[in-house]
Amino acid sequence: MRFSRELEVVRPLALRCGQLALDVRARGTAALAASDKPDDQGLVTAADTAINRIIVDTLISEFPDDAIVAEETTEDVCPGQAIANPRCWFIDPIDGTRDYADGDPGWAIQIGLCLAGKVAFGLIYEPTVERLSWGGPGIGSTTQLRGEQPKPLSRGVRALDKLELVSSKNHASPRTLQLMDTLSIPPSRNHRIGSVGVKISTIARGQADVYIHPRSGTKSWDTCAPQAILEGVGGIMSDLAGRPLRYDGADLVNRGGLLACRGHHRAIVEKISALASTWFPTP
Numbered sequence: 001m002r003f004s005r006e007l008e009v010v011r012p013l014a015l016r017c018g019q020l021a022l023d024v025r026a027r028g029t030a031a032l033a034a035s036d037k038p039d040d041q042g043l044v045t046a047a048d049t050a051i052n053r054i055i056v057d058t059l060i061s062e063f064p065d066d067a068i069v070a071e072e073t074t075e076d077v078c079p080g081q082a083i084a085n086p087r088c089w090f091i092d093p094i095d096g097t098r099d100y101a102d103g104d105p106g107w108a109i110q111i112g113l114c115l116a117g118k119v120a121f122g123l124i125y126e127p128t129v130e131r132l133s134w135g136g137p138g139i140g141s142t143t144q145l146r147g148e149q150p151k152p153l154s155r156g157v158r159a160l161d162k163l164e165l166v167s168s169k170n171h172a173s174p175r176t177l178q179l180m181d182t183l184s185i186p187p188s189r190n191h192r193i194g195s196v197g198v199k200i201s202t203i204a205r206g207q208a209d210v211y212i213h214p215r216s217g218t219k220s221w222d223t224c225a226p227q228a229i230l231e232g233v234g235g236i237m238s239d240l241a242g243r244p245l246r247y248d249g250a251d252l253v254n255r256g257g258l259l260a261c262r263g264h265h266r267a268i269v270e271k272i273s274a275l276a277s278t279w280f281p282t283p
Contacts, residue, residue, distance in 0.1 A: 002139050003113070003121040009062045009131065010111045010123050013137035016233065017051040017096030018127030019111050021094060024050070025095035025103070028209055034101045039158035043097045048072055055111060058091055065112075069249065071221045083249035086116045090247065091226035096195030098193045099168050103128060105196025106169060108201070118249040122225030124197045133201050133229050141204055141232030153204055155234045157263030164208040166199040175214035183210075200226035200260050210268060212240065214279060217248050220245075220252045226260070233264045242269040256280045 012176035022080030024031050024047040033112050050282040052072035059068055071092050088112065096107030105128040113136075123134040134140025135153070144150040158164065165185045167176050169192040179188060186198045191208055196218060202208045204226075223245060227237040232236040238244055242265070247253060259270055269276075 003136065004153040006121055007123070007134060009058065012057060012233045013058050013135070014109050014111060014123055014125035014132065017054055017093070018125050019053050020051060020054070021047045021100065021109070022127055025100065032101055033095075041167040042211070043101060045094070045101055047100070048097060051109065052091065055091050055093060059091075059266060063089075067249075069221060069252065071219065073175065083117075086245070088114045088249065090114065090221045092197070092221040092225070095197045095222060099194035102170075102192060106198050106210050108197040108260060110225040112221070112228055114224060114225075117246070119224055119231060119247065122228030123155075124201055124229060126198060126201070131201075133204065135204075135232030136228040137231040139232060141229045143201075143205060153233045154206070155262075156206060157261075158209050160267055163189065163210050163264070164214065165195050166211045167204050168192065168199075168210045168213070169194045172212060174243065175275070176212070177257065178275055179212050179214060179272060180193070182275060183268065196222045196258075197226045200230050200237070203228050203235060203260055203262055206233075206262065209263070211258065212268075212272070214240065214259075214275075215257060216253060216255040216280070218254045218258055220249075222248055223254060223258065225228050227276050228264075229259055237263040238265070238269075240269070240272060240280060242266070246266040 010252045038043050049072050052070050056068055067083050067088040069090050094111040095110050100107040108127045113120050121227050123138040125132050130146035133143040141153045167190055199211045237260040240259050
């Protein structure tokens with residue numbers, strides 16, 4: 001399989017880091033050492049920084065010629081400047097740190113690889129449910145629960161008027177209600193989940209159809225691995241105007257919001273275009 005070497009490395013790495021995160025959390029508040037990052041950049045814990053270093057060190061050892069962008073050590077790759085290396089890893093040591101620190105299940109470890117600025121391979125591990133998901137465009141996507149055989153994920157999508165939405169658990173927004181009204185999605189078909197990666201994994205597995213984040217602020221490490229897995233089942237991730245997300249390193253922020261779906265991408269973009277142009281006006 002293409003990217004078999006990458007999977008051979010990152011699969012046990014993610015399992016190891018997931019256990020570390022669970023062990024840290026089990027030791028209580030003092031061990032977590034949770035604190036807020038400067039400039040409203042979210043929560044960080046001792047587990048975030050430890051896992052970040054383990055993943056980065058392992059990738060440097062196994063793929064010494066690759067570039068790496070990791071959430072807790074972005075200074076290592078000169079953020080804001082284009083990445084010259086055609087192979088670049090984007091790492092989120094704990095996506096959904098707030099859920100992790102609060103003892104909730106909606107968090108994941110995310111390891112994604114881009115080739116020439118395009119997502120190519122991603123792996124997500126959800127430690128509290130012991131679920132691994134991996135894949136990429138052109139190679140398909142797979143999920144596996146501990147003790148079970150890997151299960152290839154299949155393509156397919158519900159009708160446009162039957163879409164199941166996943167939205168943020170911790171950042172409820174009036175904009176989400178406007179989107180639900182525009183897409184005729186009732187509250188009963190809105191599933192609120194923490195981590196970006198967990199939400200998009202839910203879409204890749206076919207349990208939901210669409211995720212729309214109506215604000216800027218998510219980063220390349222939030223979306224790289226999930227996008228690869230989603231594209232492995234024929235899904236699409238873009239900004240709210242339908243434009244591709246950037247992974248060239250020149251800007252690590254997804255400034256036009258996020259739209260992830262298994263199908264109906266163009267139709268959804270058209271339906272929400274009036275809202276998107278208000279929220280993200282063209283300069």
